[in-house]
Amino acid sequence: MKLNFLSTSVVVLLAGFAFSCGGGEKTAETSTETATAEAAPVEVSLEDKYKDDPIYIKGLEKVKGSDCTGCHQVDRKLIGPAYADVAAKYENTEANVAMLAKKVIAGGVGVWGEIPMAAHPNLTEEDATDMVRYVLLLRK
Ligand code: HEC
Structure with missing residues (x-):
């Protein structure tokens, strides 16, 4: 019982940690920046x-x-x-x-x-x- 409760809280803790770090969001942000940087200097073909x-x-x-x-x-x-x-x-x-x-x-x-x-x-x-x-x- 006690063990079960512990491991559940670890999972919850880990999930909360990943969420608060915003790992996914950060990647999205970076790729948007890259796309903008590439689009800017493009000359007219x-x-x-x-x-x-x-x-x-x-x-x-x-x-x-x-x-x-x-x-x-x-x-x-x-x-x-x-x-x-x-x-x-x-x-x-x-x-x-x-x-x-x-x-x-x-x-x-x-x-x-x-x-x-x-x-x-x-x-x-x-x-x-x-x-x-x-x-x-x-x-x-
Ligand atoms: C099998 C490949 C091939 C095909 C198909 C081809 N070309 Fe070429 N073309 C070349 C090559 C190789 C040269 C460079 C020839 C040389 O060094 O004198 C060239 C050169 C040229 C040049 C410059 C010629 C010069 O003396 O500077 C023009 C203009 C040109 N091609 C237009 C065309 C057009 C229009 C077509 C379609 C009707 C065409 N080519 C189809 C390979 C091809």
């Missing part, structure tokens, strides 16, 4: 920056309809260079757009490394041009 531009909308639709996304991302090198890096390298001029559109259709290698870009013989010049205009728009 290139996608957000240009999402309302008709050149962006049209080009993105065509890029998505082709195989480009398998090798290219906006902000990160995949098999091919990031679109943002391509946009940083070439000025957005008619001559550059035409040159790069031809390269997308014909394929090519050697500008960014040893991996070749596959040819896209089924793309029309208009489609390739719209895609390249979209790529060159993606400047930071």
Whole structure:
């Protein structure tokens, strides 16, 4: 009897102790702080920056309809260079757009490394041009 009462009070005591420490609450607080700290310095992504531009909308639709996304991302090198890096390298001029559109259709290698870009013989010049205009728009 006496033992039973003792162990019960120990359990109650322990439970009360854990509760008053607020262990659970503290973790929740910490993770909220972390989330806020991470969210604060985030810049506007290139996608957000240009999402309302008709050149962006049209080009993105065509890029998505082709195989480009398998090798290219906006902000990160995949098999091919990031679109943002391509946009940083070439000025957005008619001559550059035409040159790069031809390269997308014909394929090519050697500008960014040893991996070749596959040819896209089924793309029309208009489609390739719209895609390249979209790529060159993606400047930071
Ligand atoms: C099989 C992978 C692959 C696919 C699919 C692909 N690319 Fe590429 N792309 C590359 C690689 C690799 C390079 C770098 C070529 C080089 O170094 O000359 C590149 C380069 C480019 C460049 C820059 C060319 C230069 O001379 O600087 C553009 C623009 C481009 N790709 C657009 C596209 C578009 C638009 C599509 C979809 C129609 C596409 N790519 C599909 C792999 C790919």
